[in-house]
Amino acid sequence: xxxxxxxxxxxxxxxxxxxxxxxxxxxxxxxxxxxxxxxxxxxxxxxxxxxxxxxxxxxxxxxxxxxxxxxxxxxxxxxxxxxxxxxxxxxxxxxxxxxxxxxxxxxxxxxxxxxxxxxxxxxxxxxxxxxxxxxxxxxxxxxxxxxxxxxxxxxxxxxxxxxxxxxxxxxxxxxxxxxxxxxxx
Numbered sequence: 001x002x003x004x005x006x007x008x009x010x011x012x013x014x015x016x017x018x019x020x021x022x023x024x025x026x027x028x029x030x031x032x033x034x035x036x037x038x039x040x041x042x043x044x045x046x047x048x049x050x051x052x053x054x055x056x057x058x059x060x061x062x063x064x065x066x067x068x069x070x071x072x073x074x075x076x077x078x079x080x081x082x083x084x085x086x087x088x089x090x091x092x093x094x095x096x097x098x099x100x101x102x103x104x105x106x107x108x109x110x111x112x113x114x115x116x117x118x119x120x121x122x123x124x125x126x127x128x129x130x131x132x133x134x135x136x137x138x139x140x141x142x143x144x145x146x147x148x149x150x151x152x153x154x155x156x157x158x159x160x161x162x163x164x165x166x167x168x169x170x171x172x173x174x175x176x177x178x179x180x181x182x183x184x185x
Contacts, residue, residue, distance in 0.1 A: 001175065008175050008182055011178060018053070019153035020095070024125075027113075027120045030042070048060060049062055058077070058083045074112070080112070096126060107121055110149070116136060128168075129169075130169050142180050143158060
């Protein structure tokens with residue numbers, strides 16, 4: 001990791017937006033996409049509603065979100081989250097006060113918000129220091145490259161490797177993602 005940190009330098013922000021609702025929707029947009037593709041689509045989606053508040057996003061036409069580049073399921077997930085926030089059913093101030101496990105449980109209740117999305121929210125929105133996204137494809141590539149692992153060995157080796165980075169595994173994730181960009185360049 002020393003080599004990674006030296007190569008990367010200061011970290012930039014990913015997925016953090018002005019509000020928790022905005023961050024949740026940004027994470028949904030980014031599911032199963034490269035950072036570059038997600039950023040492009042997010043720019044188009046975000047342009048649909050300048051203030052990006054749950055009540056106004058809930059009123060957006062699904063066709064407008066689809067035309068901006070979202071799949072039908074991501075459109076449904078974003079509109080569903082917007083309705084829950086607007087109705088007061090989902091309170092991010094409350095989520096912020098919870099420990100990681102309790103916050104993750106609440107977040108998994110957002111339709112379309114699986115383990116990866118929960119981990120991204122904990123890392124980027126809540127600044128939780130010790131979250132490692134085992135299933136993230138970029139982290140898998142970075143760890144396999146950095147430690148000369150065969151992809152088939154990743155599942156077996158990642159637990160002990162990531163344990164070395166406790167209690168700062170979130171920072172390790174961020175450095176590994178950034179290192180992918182440096183290493184590719």
